[in-house]
Every structure is written in C-alpha cells, then in structure tokens.
Amino acid sequence: MSETAPxxxxxxxxxxxxxDPELITGDAGYVDDLEEPGMCHIAILRSQHxxxxxxxxxxxxxxxxxxxxxxxxxxxxEAAALPTPGHIPVIWHFTDFEIPExxxxxxxxxxxxxxxxxxxxxxxxxDRYTAYNARDQIHVDYEPLDAVVSPFDAMEADAxxxxxxxxDNVVFDWEEGDAEATDEQFEAAxxxxxxxxxxxxxxxxxxxxxxxxxxxxxxxxxxxLQMTSQxxxxxxxxxxxxxxxxxxxIQVVAPDVGGGFGSKIYHYADEAITAWLxxxxxxxxKWIAPRSEASQTDAHGRGLAQEGELAIDDDGTVRAVRVTGxxxxxxxxxxxxxxxxxxxYWGVLxxxxxxxxxxxxxxxxxxxAAPVDAxxxxxxxxxxxxxxxxxxxxxTELGIDPVEIRRRNFISADEFPFETxxxxxxxxxxxxxxLDRALEMVDYEALRGRQxxxxxxxxxxxxxxxxxxxxxxxxxxxxxxxxxxxSGYWENSTIRVHPSGTVTAFCGTSGHGQGHETxxxxxxxxxxxxxxxxxxxxxxxxxxIAHGQGTYASxxxxxxGGAVARGADKVVEKGRKIAAHQLEVQLEDIDFEDGAFAxxxxxxxxxxxxxxxxxxxxxxxxxxxxxxxxxxxSFYDPENLTFPFGTHIAVVExxxxxxxxxxxxxVGVDDCGEQINPQIVEGQVQGGVAQGIGQAxxxxxxxxxxxxxxxxxxLDYGLPKTNTVPELELDSTVTPSPHNPIGVKGVGEAGTLAxxxxxxxxxxxxxxxxxxxxxxxxxxxxxxxxxxxxxxxxPGGES
Amino acid sequence: MRREDVSLTVxxxxxxxxxxxxxxxxxxxxxxxxxxxxxxxCESGVCGACTVLMDGKPVKSCTLLTMQADGAEIETVxxxxxxxxxxPIQEGFSQEHGLQCGYCTPGMMMTAVDLxxxxxxxxxxxxxxxxxxxxxxxxxxxxxxxxxxxxAEKMHSGGSHE
Ligand code: FES
Ligand code: FES
Numbered sequence: 001m002s003e004t005a006p007x008x009x010x011x012x013x014x015x016x017x018x019x020d021p022e023l024i025t026g027d028a029g030y031v032d033d034l035e036e037p038g039m040c041h042i043a044i045l046r047s048q049h050x051x052x053x054x055x056x057x058x059x060x061x062x063x064x065x066x067x068x069x070x071x072x073x074x075x076x077x078e079a080a081a082l083p084t085p086g087h088i089p090v091i092w093h094f095t096d097f098e099i100p101e102x103x104x105x106x107x108x109x110x111x112x113x114x115x116x117x118x119x120x121x122x123x124x125x126x127d128r129y130t131a132y133n134a135r136d137q138i139h140v141d142y143e144p145l146d147a148v149v150s151p152f153d154a155m156e157a158d159a160x161x162x163x164x165x166x167x168d169n170v171v172f173d174w175e176e177g178d179a180e181a182t183d184e185q186f187e188a189a190x191x192x193x194x195x196x197x198x199x200x201x202x203x204x205x206x207x208x209x210x211x212x213x214x215x216x217x218x219x220x221x222x223x224x225l226q227m228t229s230q231x232x233x234x235x236x237x238x239x240x241x242x243x244x245x246x247x248x249x250i251q252v253v254a255p256d257v258g259g260g261f262g263s264k265i266y267h268y269a270d271e272a273i274t275a276w277l278x279x280x281x282x283x284x285x286k287w288i289a290p291r292s293e294a295s296q297t298d299a300h301g302r303g304l305a306q307e308g309e310l311a312i313d314d315d316g317t318v319r320a321v322r323v324t325g326x327x328x329x330x331x332x333x334x335x336x337x338x339x340x341x342x343x344x345y346w347g348v349l350x351x352x353x354x355x356x357x358x359x360x361x362x363x364x365x366x367x368x369a370a371p372v373d374a375x376x377x378x379x380x381x382x383x384x385x386x387x388x389x390x391x392x393x394x395x396t397e398l399g400i401d402p403v404e405i406r407r408r409n410f411i412s413a414d415e416f417p418f419e420t421x422x423x424x425x426x427x428x429x430x431x432x433x434x435l436d437r438a439l440e441m442v443d444y445e446a447l448r449g450r451q452x453x454x455x456x457x458x459x460x461x462x463x464x465x466x467x468x469x470x471x472x473x474x475x476x477x478x479x480x481x482x483x484x485x486x487s488g489y490w491e492n493s494t495i496r497v498h499p500s501g502t503v504t505a506f507c508g509t510s511g512h513g514q515g516h517e518t519x520x521x522x523x524x525x526x527x528x529x530x531x532x533x534x535x536x537x538x539x540x541x542x543x544x545i546a547h548g549q550g551t552y553a554s555x556x557x558x559x560x561g562g563a564v565a566r567g568a569d570k571v572v573e574k575g576r577k578i579a580a581h582q583l584e585v586q587l588e589d590i591d592f593e594d595g596a597f598a599x600x601x602x603x604x605x606x607x608x609x610x611x612x613x614x615x616x617x618x619x620x621x622x623x624x625x626x627x628x629x630x631x632x633x634s635f636y637d638p639e640n641l642t643f644p645f646g647t648h649i650a651v652v653e654x655x656x657x658x659x660x661x662x663x664x665x666x667v668g669v670d671d672c673g674e675q676i677n678p679q680i681v682e683g684q685v686q687g688g689v690a691q692g693i694g695q696a697x698x699x700x701x702x703x704x705x706x707x708x709x710x711x712x713x714x715l716d717y718g719l720p721k722t723n724t725v726p727e728l729e730l731d732s733t734v735t736p737s738p739h740n741p742i743g744v745k746g747v748g749e750a751g752t753l754a755x756x757x758x759x760x761x762x763x764x765x766x767x768x769x770x771x772x773x774x775x776x777x778x779x780x781x782x783x784x785x786x787x788x789x790x791x792x793x794x795p796g797g798e799s
Numbered sequence: 800m801r802r803e804d805v806s807l808t809v810x811x812x813x814x815x816x817x818x819x820x821x822x823x824x825x826x827x828x829x830x831x832x833x834x835x836x837x838x839x840x841c842e843s844g845v846c847g848a849c850t851v852l853m854d855g856k857p858v859k860s861c862t863l864l865t866m867q868a869d870g871a872e873i874e875t876v877x878x879x880x881x882x883x884x885x886x887p888i889q890e891g892f893s894q895e896h897g898l899q900c901g902y903c904t905p906g907m908m909m910t911a912v913d914l915x916x917x918x919x920x921x922x923x924x925x926x927x928x929x930x931x932x933x934x935x936x937x938x939x940x941x942x943x944x945x946x947x948x949x950x951a952e953k954m955h956s957g958g959s960h961e
Contacts, residue, residue, distance in 0.1 A: 016894075017893065025885075207900075207902045257900065291843065291846075512900055513899035683942060686938060687939045689939055690938075714841045722931050723927040728941055
C-alpha cells in the first residue's frame, strides 16, 4: 500500500489553482510574449513538395530585401565555422536493433526533401513580417519525385525508396508474444473475429504553436533557449548532441507553455536552427511556427494500421488476441517513436482482460509525410480501440450483451498484482465497480429498452461501451532501459524550506496546463504541515532545477508527485533530527504532525517546522556533523508502472436520412488511484475525452498522393468545438496504486483512450439494423451516411 | 517603408502610432503596444485566441489590419481587471477550472464578456453556440461553459461589472 495515508488537509481536495491568476489577466509569458534586446526573427523556408530533389536554391532576391540580415541554406550551415547541426537522435531503440542514423531527422536539407515542411533555408530579419516576405523571394529549383503516403503502398516493389538504407521502406519488423501459443488458442477457440483499422494520423494541435527564443553570449559561451517544451532537460541534452555544444553551457527554459499533448516533447529542426543562429550571429533570435507550418512539422500522432483478431469461445471467454500492424513512420524515425507502436502498444494489448495468449507483429514503414511520434495516449489508444472494437464485434455476433462479455473476461479484483500475457505487472485494479457505476449512471437496462422501442419507430439509438487500461507513470528506469530507452525515467525534486519557513519545490517535470504548481504544492503543504500559500513550485528551467525528465505519458502525478513526496519526507526527517537534538530527546520520541515536531507525550515541548528551518540555517545548535540548511532532493525512480482504468459509455442517435449523429449521453467512470485534486483530475478527463471524440468524429491529418498535406490549417482540420463536444457525466472510483508513495496512477490520457471506441461502438450499435458491423475513424456524418447508403438494407433500415 | 499614423485606445489608454499598412491588429497590440495577453493560435480567424473587443464587439484581431481599427476603442484581457478586482468572467474561469494551459483563455473570456452582454442569462446550449468560434484544446469545453454560467449568475446577483 501507499507509504502514507494520502488524504490530508490539501491532498484530495479541490483548491484554487496557483497557475490561474497570471493566465486570466494576460500577465502570462508564453514564448512569443518574450523579447530580448536586439532580437531578430527568422522564417524557415520549407519544402513545398512531399518528395523532391533540390537542384538549386537561389536566395539572392531575398537577401536584397530591406531589413534582411542573412539568408542561409544547408550549404551555408556547412561552410560556417560552427559545427553544422547534425541529425536529431532517436532516443529509444530496440533491444536487438538500433535505429541507424540514416533514418534520423535532419536539421536542414539541401539535396532532397522527403516530406512537405522539411527545412530548406532560413531568413533572418529585423522583424517577422520582413522575414516572411523575404522568404517568399527565395527560388528553389525542385525536381519532384514520386511520393508515397500509405505504409502499404510504400512496401510495394515499385514504390519510391525514401532512404537507400531501406530499399523496401521498412525500417523495422518487430514481433512480441508467443506466436505458437496464440495460434493454438486460435485453433482451439469456438470463434474468431477480426477487424481492420487503417492508419489515421492526428495533429496534436496545441493552440499555442511551437516557438523558441535563443540568446547567446560570445564571451561566456552561454546559450539560452526559451522554448515551448514539455521537458527542458531532455531538450537540453538533445540540443547539446545536435549542436555538438556542451550541456553545461546550455540553459533551456520552458516559460508558460500553451499545451503540448506530446508535440512539445520532441526535438525538431526549428529549435536547433534558432539556437545555432543565435550563436552564429551572436544575437537573440526568435522563431514562432505559423499554424500551417505546425501542421506540417509537429510530430503527428497514431499512424498505426492494425489488423486484429480475437479468439473466443461460445460462452464469451476470450482466449487470445493476434495483431499485425504497419506504422506509418513518415519520412524519418522521430525521437521516441520506436517505443510507441511496439512496447507501449503491446503492453496494454490485453486491456483489462485475462487472456491466455497474445501475439503482435509491427512493421515500421517510411512514407513521404511528417514523422509521427507520441500524441496524448500514444499508441495505447490504438490497442484499446482494437480490443474494444473486437469485443463489440464478438458480443454482437455471439448474442452476448457487450457489458456482459467484458464482465466475464475482466481480471478479478483478488488477482492483483496481475501479470498479463504481455508481460506487464498491473499494480492494482477493481474493474467491475467502475463498470457498474457507469451502467448505473446511464441507466443501462432502461436505455436498452428505449433503444428497442425507438428502433420500432425507425429511430436509431446506439450504446457504445469501452473499458480500458492505461499504462502510466513512465518509469522505472531499469525497465525502460531494458526496452531500449536511452534516458532515465525517474523524476527529480528538491524541496527547499527557506529560513523564513516558506517552501519552494523545484521539480524536474514541466507542466503546461496540468496544474503542477497546484497539485505539487498540495503534496508539499500536507507533508510539511505548512500553509498551501507558503509553497511555491518551480519547473521548466534547467538552470534552476538540476535534473528532470519532463511531463508526458501521465508520469507527472505518479513519478513527479512521488519525487515531491519523497523529497518532503526527507525534509521532515532532517527536521526531526534537529528537533530531537534541540529538545534533548531521542529521535524516536519526536512526533511530527501538522507542521510541529513535538515530544511524545509532552505536546507543549515542540518546535514548528518554521522554527526548525530558522535553526537549520542559523547553524548554531545542530546535531554533530549535520550540515546546515533545510533542503532535500529526491531522485525518485518508481517501483513500476501504474495502470489506471475505467469504463466509458457513449449514447448516440443517428438520423439515417442524413447520417447526422447526435450525442444523447456520455458517461465515464475513471479510476486513477488517489486523486491529488479532484477538480484537476476531472478537467484532465474532460480534455482527454474531447480529444478522443475529436479522433472518433472529425480529426485526421490527410495527405494527397503527392505528399501534400490537405489539413494544414484549422479550417481543414476538424478540431472539436464547444458545440461538437457533448456534456460529459463523469465519476470515479479510487483504487490506490501500490507502486508509488502517494497512491496515484496518472490520468492525462484516460479520456483519449476511452472515447474513440466508446463513440465508434455506439455508432456501430446504432447501425446494427442496417447490417453495418464496422466504421472507420473519423466517423463523420458523411461516413455514416455513406455506410447506410451502401448497406444491405439501405436508408430504410430493417423495415 | 511606408507607414501610416493610427490612433488606438486600448483599455482606456490612448496610443498614437505609425505603422506599416500591412500590420495586423493583433501584431500591433502585442508587438508595438505590449498587450501580450492577446494570443495567436492560427492567424487565420479560426481559433479565436486573438479575440478582443473593438468598439464593444468581439473581433478576431488577426483578421483586421491595424488601420481598420484607426480611432477605435479596443478592450483586451488586460483591461478586464479593474481597480484590482477581477471581472466576474475571470473569477468564473478560475473557480470552475475553465482553463488548463490558459492559452485560449483571454480570447475565450473576451467572447464570453460580449456573450453575456448580449444575453445575460444564457442556456448552456447558447453558451456553447456563442463560443463556437473559440477553440480550446485542453479543457473539453465543459468547464468553460460552467465558467460562463457562473459569471452570469455573479453578474445577476449584482457584481460590480455590467
Ligand atoms: S489567431 Fe486569430 S483567430 Fe486564431
Ligand atoms: S486552456 Fe489550453 S487551449 Fe484552452
């Protein structure tokens, strides 16, 4: 169980967010709000073609534009005295295969562009307007090459080759699980069902685009990069490698960051170019991505085409799952990509169910599109979608209620910790109460009755159920290392009690909307027994915070929160020693409660933590050999991953004449273990569900055959809006995680996992009378209308 | 480079500036005048992050040239707080957790201020329709609707703001 009982004065409560005052007044400082004296601006010229040879780049007219400082191409970067920025490293390899440098993203290209948006030249000007105007004056002599945008087409014998190192465009062919045992299960099963899910790409689309402001001092050699980052320390180390510049001379700062959803984890060409130019010019340089460029260059999410099969018996007992997948890598292999459609995806491929066997084979295929990498929920979403679509298909075919079929296969509460067929050790779980609560909220039985009645009237209600498992709290380092990670997955936190007794927590995580300043302060305030207002949380600056791994994969709560809790515990332990010394009793005779160290049985002999802090810094009367000061650091490496879970139910009604979908209800019950702040937890689920509904209904990054992105602006890309996201009815159960000191599991991605299968299953459920058993995402009204038109029974339905 | 003289009143402060005719209002507000509370998310009139009030009406300041605002009264997020007191809409957003990263929030709040001016007692559906032109990627919108509802209530019960 958790090391301490988490419920406290602040822990578990909704408190006012510390982040809000500056965000609601306009006082926030996002990257584009920042300025430096002498700052200049850049505009990056990007390939207009999905695939093209570059014969010549003529920058002469751009150079003549008034206000232009310089125009550089790959050739100029190479000719400069500074080292040319190199490839952007892949930082997660496979255990038996390192992704060769040939497939790593390049910072700037001069010979050949492999996707639309790849950097070709850069204009530096006194202001942004001039930079962009001049950029339009650059003439590039392209020789368009055949492009390929589907991973399946890319594997055809006559497909264009992207990199000579992979003549068939296949970078990896990865397998996991017991193929033989899985085959046996499939042979023994009464039934098998399959679904095919194509590779929909998602644009992460934080409303703030990426940007960077670099400054460099020639005399000290200090390079500072203020940038839209989810993990400044990782960006510092990647930048150090890309620029071949020592890490200790680089400071990366994430000021206020306007959302990330994964896209601000990775290192891209643009920030490296900005930093390199600041050194080259010895002038501050700012780069901000216009939206259309963000759509071309930010790592896209998903891109995994799956073919899945389920082996199941008459009574609904699932035996095994088998998958073949093709991941559309884009033109290069992005930083963390190798981990996502493989180990991460595989990790939750058995979902909340107790299976006998599983097997999975994934091929990583190059295409002329932007590289893909993690986006909220990463490929866990694909595993969940596949499994939940299979469960729905099996339920319908076998005539078992979709709820019942899940119930029969759930891992039961007394089986935890549970080792899955995919080799994961699920920490804790109790899946039925979450399911039951969701059923109760939606009044499932009555709803089924209503569905039957409405069908008789020619109205089509659909009820979609999705149960899920999320894999959160990325760590522990050793396990990640075994799977190919090139960095640690611990988290770092330093808790500094100031001489006055107020506290600063320096955290290696880097929040960008998740409310860390609030939640971490709640943990610290409780642990130290100090007022919430006396705690300040500092994140996002590599000079202020010694180490960190950043914020993604729902790791900040379990791992970051664990580090904060551990650091605070260490502070209390040091305080206890000082108190015992000054109150002249044994260490074990000191009780610490509510911010006071008191002698057991003599509560009037006590010192507050504020008094202890003052003594710690005074240093006049400390135990022998104790160093002054009251500050402790924890490098917390979690014991294992955490596995949040839940069940979401979408209820929709479809108008068969038009294909229009209307949400009737959306109910979700999540269990993310202990909740530091219920309002923030619910906010995370709401945001995640909206993104999941986006993927289900309207979002897809689309390329044409030549590799032109057709969804580069927000006009063409279907982000959810206020009136396309329904009212969400959410609740939770609480099953603490034993894998970290505060019992939390992480919740940032739950909604993105649950919503797509809940919505798609609801659509399929509604369309059952038309003989429709599957629809692909995004399930737009048009997709629904077309499916009805092409169905056996046509728009008239059964009648 | 050709420049034009433009006068703008922003949150009650008068500004006389000389500006390139091509400069968008949002860039002038942020870059020349330092009202960086107004954000940019798309520069194409879709996301609403740059929404400000111009002569009392919400406009997406990335869709206007600065010159088109010559002589206008502009209100930005920086002007919501008056005499050190938060506007009910600001209180609503904070209390109802209507923001996460906060990037869309200034534009969202400016639209909401106008919405409540037009319709002091909106239904949830009316709020959703009224904010349709403002995108938020973080919150899932529900708490934003709650925020506007709670601001409406506050303003009814005789808050200091109209
Ligand atoms: S920045 Fe103006 S509407 Fe998006
Ligand atoms: S709060 Fe982040 S975009 Fe709205």
